[in-house]
Amino acid sequence: MVRRSGPTRTWLYRLAAIVGAVALLATPSPATAIASARATATTATTTTTATAPTLTQVPSFGTNPGALNMYAYLPTTLAAKPPLVLALHGCTQSANDYYTSSGWPKYADLYGFALVFPEQPSGSGLTSKCFDWGDTANDTRGKGQALSVFQMVQYAEAHYNADPSRIYITGLSAGGGMTADLLAAYPDVFAAGSIDSGPPAQCTTAGITDSACTSTNTNSKTPKQWGDLVRAQAPATSAGPYAGPWPRVQIWNGASDYLVKPVALDESRDQWTNVWGIAQTPSSSATLTGNTTENVYNDPSGKPAVETFSIPGMGHGLAVHPGSALDNCGATGAYFLDYICSTYYSMKFFGLDNQSPTPPSLPAPTGLKVTGTTDTSASLSWTAVPNAASYNVYRAGAKTNTTPLTSTTFTDTGLTPGTAYAYTVAAVDPTGATGTRSAPVTATTTGTSTPPPPLPNCYTTDNVSQNLAGRSYFIYGGDSYAIGSNQDMGKYSSTTISSLQQTSPGYWIVVPHC
Numbered sequence: 001m002v003r004r005s006g007p008t009r010t011w012l013y014r015l016a017a018i019v020g021a022v023a024l025l026a027t028p029s030p031a032t033a034i035a036s037a038r039a040t041a042t043t044a045t046t047t048t049t050a051t052a053p054t055l056t057q058v059p060s061f062g063t064n065p066g067a068l069n070m071y072a073y074l075p076t077t078l079a080a081k082p083p084l085v086l087a088l089h090g091c092t093q094s095a096n097d098y099y100t101s102s103g104w105p106k107y108a109d110l111y112g113f114a115l116v117f118p119e120q121p122s123g124s125g126l127t128s129k130c131f132d133w134g135d136t137a138n139d140t141r142g143k144g145q146a147l148s149v150f151q152m153v154q155y156a157e158a159h160y161n162a163d164p165s166r167i168y169i170t171g172l173s174a175g176g177g178m179t180a181d182l183l184a185a186y187p188d189v190f191a192a193g194s195i196d197s198g199p200p201a202q203c204t205t206a207g208i209t210d211s212a213c214t215s216t217n218t219n220s221k222t223p224k225q226w227g228d229l230v231r232a233q234a235p236a237t238s239a240g241p242y243a244g245p246w247p248r249v250q251i252w253n254g255a256s257d258y259l260v261k262p263v264a265l266d267e268s269r270d271q272w273t274n275v276w277g278i279a280q281t282p283s284s285s286a287t288l289t290g291n292t293t294e295n296v297y298n299d300p301s302g303k304p305a306v307e308t309f310s311i312p313g314m315g316h317g318l319a320v321h322p323g324s325a326l327d328n329c330g331a332t333g334a335y336f337l338d339y340i341c342s343t344y345y346s347m348k349f350f351g352l353d354n355q356s357p358t359p360p361s362l363p364a365p366t367g368l369k370v371t372g373t374t375d376t377s378a379s380l381s382w383t384a385v386p387n388a389a390s391y392n393v394y395r396a397g398a399k400t401n402t403t404p405l406t407s408t409t410f411t412d413t414g415l416t417p418g419t420a421y422a423y424t425v426a427a428v429d430p431t432g433a434t435g436t437r438s439a440p441v442t443a444t445t446t447g448t449s450t451p452p453p454p455l456p457n458c459y460t461t462d463n464v465s466q467n468l469a470g471r472s473y474f475i476y477g478g479d480s481y482a483i484g485s486n487q488d489m490g491k492y493s494s495t496t497i498s499s500l501q502q503t504s505p506g507y508w509i510v511v512p513h514c
Helices: 010-017 095-101 105-111 146-159 174-185 221-235 263-275 342-350 464-466
Strands: 056-057 069-074 084-088 114-119 168-170 192-196 248-254 284-288 292-298 303-310 318-320 335-337 371-374 378-381 390-395 409-412 418-430 441-444 459-461 470-473 480-484 489-490 497-504 507-510
Touching: 069 095, 069 105, 069 146, 084 105, 084 146, 084 174, 095 105, 095 418, 105 114, 105 342, 114 318, 146 174, 168 174, 168 303, 168 459, 174 192, 174 221, 174 418, 192 292, 248 263, 248 318, 248 342, 263 292, 263 303, 303 342, 371 441, 378 418, 378 441, 378 459, 390 409, 409 418, 409 507, 459 507, 464 470, 464 480, 464 489, 464 497
Parallel strands: 084 114, 084 168, 168 192, 192 248, 248 303, 318 335
Antiparallel strands: 056 069, 069 114, 284 292, 292 303, 371 378, 378 409, 390 418, 418 441, 459 497, 470 480, 480 489, 497 507
């Protein structure tokens, strides 16, 4: 039973939006504030207090035709030439949600690889912050969101020294659908990928509302037809159609998934085994934690090319399994479900546990200090490192200098007034290997930062009050939803706080804050 606010036709619109599963849902909580990598300071002085790595937004990473946000996590153990994993959230989620609950930072800390979390921002025009896996303008090579994600890879290779031969991608729900499409569109970029509760690659061109790929799954095809969809996306070569190498693919689905039907696992298996030219009969099977059934499909050399994981009793979401053991990970919550740590098995499938972070060849520079600041710049100096050929300066974990620095001073420009920035520096040896990064210092530019103007027609309050004010509706015993956008706001209760902004008459969206 649904409590209604407004005319009956409005109620029917809302109900149709929910029942039709307009998007692949992921988590009902409103977007949370992203942790800033800029260290705070009360004065324009220096500090050498070490700070733990955190999720950091990269403000500019290319032309970004898909208008996505880029966030990165670089562990203190980052290898000299680290592998890179891109992790795509589901609908209504944020990069921070996936960073917090998926478990990926645990393994990045252990094995020294870099993480990038693409984010579909709110107010983008797409339903519930979903990656647009069903539109050729966004999910094909060189276009829209697909190109934006590729530009994140390019940025990571240039700024984090990411290994181009060890680029991996994973995603949940709509993020899983985009993962599948990117594996098809960029097989020359991604070595492997993991599709979690998402549809097969190029399942539709009718948009993400096409239930034939999700809640009803009537889009049946032969293995060859599924494989042809991938082959049609791959880049042509001077010798003709792309013939490989193809990415290795892992597929996860809950056996009780109600938004992406379990048959999607079989379809993705048929698709990628056909692309690889191998049989749809598993080479081996095993029963794992949570009675999860693992099937492995080996390539002709005996190496797993495709793996599937079916989890009995699990609905729609990412499988996590909190705890302290190596194969425990993540945090439970809406659409983060406690069955098995899928991230652990994806990490192993990518081969990320078969490495140790490469020991840096040079020690960390000492004596890093801020020598001056202006409204828009910060100047640094440090003590020379013996045998160093050059130096790299990092702001909030990302390399700032575009050319090698041969001196022990640097001025960073184009900064925001009245803002704190964290810097480290590392020496580079004659072979190009980067040494250990220094302890951080904080520089605070002069002037006063301009706070963003308050959002018009925006209200932050508990979900009960939002409903009583006519900005949302709810399902008894369940969650609240914004009128117009139908975005999930979390539990209908007086303790769940959300922010809603009106963008047009009768249309409200969830925002991080007002």
